[in-house]
Every structure is written in C-alpha cells, then in structure tokens.
Amino acid sequence: xxxxxxxxxxxxxxxxxxxxxxxxxxxxxxxxxxxxxxxxxxxxxxxxxxxxxxxxxxxxxxxxxxxxxxxxxxxxxxxxxxxxxxxxxxxxxxx
Numbered sequence: 598x599x600x601x602x603x604x605x606x607x608x609x610x611x612x613x614x615x616x617x618x619x620x621x622x623x624x625x626x627x628x629x630x631x632x633x634x635x636x637x638x639x640x641x642x643x644x645x646x647x648x649x650x651x652x653x654x655x656x657x658x659x660x661x662x663x664x665x666x667x668x669x670x671x672x673x674x675x676x677x678x679x680x681x682x683x684x685x686x687x688x689x690x691x692x
Contacts, residue, residue, distance in 0.1 A: 601673075601674070601677045602674050602677060602678065605670050605673060605674045605677075606674075608670055609667060609670050609671070609674075612663050612666055612667045612670065613667070615663055616660065616663050616664075616667075619656060619659060619660055619663070622656065623653075623656055626649065626652060626653070626656070629649070630645075630646075630649045633645040633646070633649070
C-alpha cells in the first residue's frame with residue numbers, strides 16, 4: 598500500500614515554494630509601486646495605483662488559496678495517520 602503521507606509531503610513542499618514565489622513577486626510589486634509614486638503625471642500615477650491595487654487583491658487571494666490548500670493537505674495527512682494507527686491497533690488486537 599502506498600504511504601499517502603509520502604505523496605502529500607511533496608505537494609505541501611510545492612505549496613510552500615509557491616508561497617515563497619508569491620512573496621518574491623509581492624516584493625517586486627512593492628518596488629514598482631514605490632517607483633511609480635515618483636512619476637510626475639498624476640493620471641499615470643493614478644492608473645498605476647489602480648493596477649497595483651487589483652494586483653495586490655489577486656496576490657492576497659492566491660495566498661489565501663495556498664494557505665487553505667496547505668491546511669487541507671495537512672488535515673488529510675493527519676487523518677490518514679490516525680486511520681493507519683487505528684488499523685494497526687485493530688490488527689494488533691486480533692493477534
């Protein structure tokens with residue numbers, strides 16, 4: 598039988614890697630936002646602020662989805678560990 602914890606661990610690592618990539622994207626986003634504050638044209642500045650606001654909302658949504666996915670993966674892993682432990686106890690009781 599396949600140990601599902603071994604299957605879930607690489608997926609959790611990918612979620613962590615995605616969150617790290619998102620953090621780096623947010624850092625770049627913040628840098629661009631700071632640069633755009635120095636733009637003299639108020640229309641261009643306002644447009645960039647609107648784009649950055651939408652991008653920030655999207656990044657927050659993705660971050661929340663990744664958090665939720667990680668929680669589900671961890672809960673599934675705990676549930677599987679509990680099931681395996683109870684099956685082992687049931688097998689031990691029969692011996």
